[in-house]
Amino acid sequence: MNKLLKIAIMFAIPLAMWFITPPEGLSVGAWRLLGFYLMAIVGLVVKPWPAPIILLLSIAGSAIFLNATKNVLSGYASTTVWLVFSAFSLSVAFVKTGLGRRIAYLLIKSLGHTTLRLGYVTALLDLIISPVTPSNTARCGGIVFPIMNSVAKALGSEPGESAKKAGSYLMVNTYMVTKVTSLMFATAMAPNLLAADYMNKILGVDINWGLWALALVVPGLVMLLITPALVYYLDKPSIQHIDSHAIADEGLKELGPMSGREKSLIAIFILALVGWALPSILTQGFGIKFSLDATAVAIVAMVAALVTGVIKWEDMLESKGAWNTLIWFGGIIGMSSALSKVKFFEWLADFMGTHFNFGDNPMLALIIIGAISIAVRYLFASGSAYVVAMLPVFLTVGKVAGVNPMALSLLLAATNSYGGALTHYGGAAAPIVFGAGYNTVKSWWIIGGIFAIMCFIVNLTVGYAWWEILGIL
Template sequence: MSGQTMVGQKQAPKRPIWFNGGLSGAIAALIIIMLLPTPEGLPVAGQRMLAIFVFAVIIWISEALDYAISAIVIGALIAVTLGLSPDVANPDAMLGTRKGLSATMAGFSSSGLALVAAALLLSAAMRITGLDRRIAIFVLSKVGTKTSHVVIGSIVVATLLAFLVPSATARAAAVIPIMVGIISTFGAGKESRFSGLLILTTVQAVSIWNVGIKTAAAQNMVAVGFLQRAFGLDITWLEWFVAAAPFSILMSVGLYFIMMYMMPPEYETIPGGKESIEKALKEIGPMSGREKRLLCVSLLLVFCWATEGVLHAFDSPTLTVIAVALLFLPGIGVMKWKEANASYPWGTIVLFGVGISLGTALLSTGAAQWLAEFVVVQFGLGGLGPFVIFAILGLFLIIVHLGFASATALASAMIPIVIAVLGQVETAGMNVFGMTILLQFVVSFGFILPVNSPQGMVAHGTGTFEVRDFVRTGIALTVMAYLLSLLFAATYWDWIGMI
């Protein structure tokens, strides 16, 4: 996602030099795949969509282009190549560029896009009013001055904000500067183990709750958008929470013990900690009217999300759009358009829309199904049980994530393929819809490298830890997340019918 705020002076880790040829490699792959003989059973349009898919994956992994720019380029390629391809339903006629452009814009009609767009405006309101900062400081004022308690407080803050701030980047940008301020006022020093412990715990807690809450991250909406188009089904906020929150809760507990064991702080109690927090509370002042109104709207929105399909028939995107509309109304509202627009991550919206369009075109042209058949044969997935299939595909997604700097891009590239693969596997009784959601949980396992997520890059900018600290603790978290997901797949998720 774009628009993240970097804290401190330390530069982000650079990509290896071989990534510099990403654009040339992507163009070469695009041309080669298009010129290859069309395989049996694959429409010409499908072959060309596979070429664009490979182009997109190389661009996204290499970061040869900004994500927003890459989305525009991919959209143009879809419009032109599909427009000049035979119609899948009527191979004797060309599809036409008008329909090709319609395919490019298909993702922008997704209700998931409306949810992401509105949620980012809600995040902007939190930042503009300072409510997110107030919540963080308030929680930290209640946990005491023991270093272990401050670490627990950072996890609690990340958890609470996941309900109210529907953007991992925005949550990290809100919380991490507060943690840096705490480190400074405590006099711990950026080089101390406590500093690295606090920042790493905070950013990993942010990532963990991307799994637990449907509205916490854009990549979840990508998956939901594909599921709506593929199956005509949706998953409510509460259904997602019931399935995923227990996992995130256990991960949060495991995060605390892993971080305290691998990066033990130098001291048990922080000298002057209570005084510094009290000073921060005084500096932030009493709650403003704008903050009170925003808090009321946010809590009401969370309540409506949680009761979707139970107390009312409004879906999550519609509820979020209504809430954001209230935030702009005179008298009730908390911000003006110029304030929100100043730092609104429009690139995320473009990437989201084109990503949905790319996946939809892969499915509609038969490209995803053809590739799925190939994957099923090569991996020997045919006839395997749902648990084994989940284990294999989950591990595959974890490995692939190492090359992506955005879980939104990863979901855009992989979830359509996952849907097609699961549809090809001949396993009686498997819930393809539920299994796709579980594999979307795994898409959020970006714990190993700072460059695997925008929030990781925000944390790295503080200069409080070395990349090797992120990697070694991230590997431990990833192993725990994978094993815990297997345990859940064999028990809880199977019991609630997700497998």
């Protein structure tokens, strides 16, 4: 599809809906605002321009034609947007200081004596840095992938005939691991907090950083324990034992002694995690009411990184991911907030309540919605686009079917992430890893499909049981 056709499709949506009579129960203003919202969704999928431009275009159209400037710009005042943006600063710091690479080589030296154990090193590394890297593309593609790629080459595994020595396994495992860690923390993937915002608007469920981590860390850890072994079984490398000390020593020698900036980053990183997790730990675990705003913690962490010289403001200016996310993320939250104010989501729930029937079986509805939410990810190359386009629909269907709102929210929070493992384009990091040339499309899709099924089963069994133990259902 060429660019002009993509643009024409985008503009045709609000234009057509401007002249079409809205369905019963929905106001003309809400219907026309929906047109601009759908224009943004389609734009994020077909991508004639970068995401920020698409959202700014939708904002501009709804602002000038519907006189909704204040409402559609409200997203930029959202604490969710600033939590993500601030967390990006720590992500930048892990790359700029070299701390991410240092942790990786230390783990390789201590634990990576076999190829399978190296798969678990990958999982542990990704897990350690995931809470403060809302760009899983930067985490996987910028930190973990380059190291695993260099390890594969050091083992004599190159794309082509020698790919099966180690590279094929290490590459696909790197991506699958990221799909697990991305669901474990609200700040491990940018769309997570956008999903939480929809859950609050549609279901009235308030999932803060601590509750998200507390609820998903147990099923996530089970998935993370299974993943390297599962991928190893499905794509077994011919090299089983490696000289991890030689590989790690060479990498650490290149990095040199640990700098003061790295030490400062470790302290900031730990304090940020404590600040995010403490309120939920005290509330859920000990019944002690304690409030500490997650966004405030993130902003303090960002400022601390800047004033202590861990990173420079120029480093933040160079972080395209942070600024791109700020613009499109704030834009889509503003558009969805405006729709919420004109009661669109209430109308959608009423509409679906008269057209969907799961036979008064909420658990069956939960399973079916979860399975469909995974399958739909075949159509999306972006977790963000999926959340914008499909999550409100799934949440609404589950709401009218009587599914427990917390169970529905937590399940769909996870399926977006591991659903992206189905294809070699299911997330922005996938083309980076697949592009190394070690894996075939067939093997990737088979491994991704089996991996997604495993995660879904763990979600519905271990996850659901854990949520009942926590008493949040």
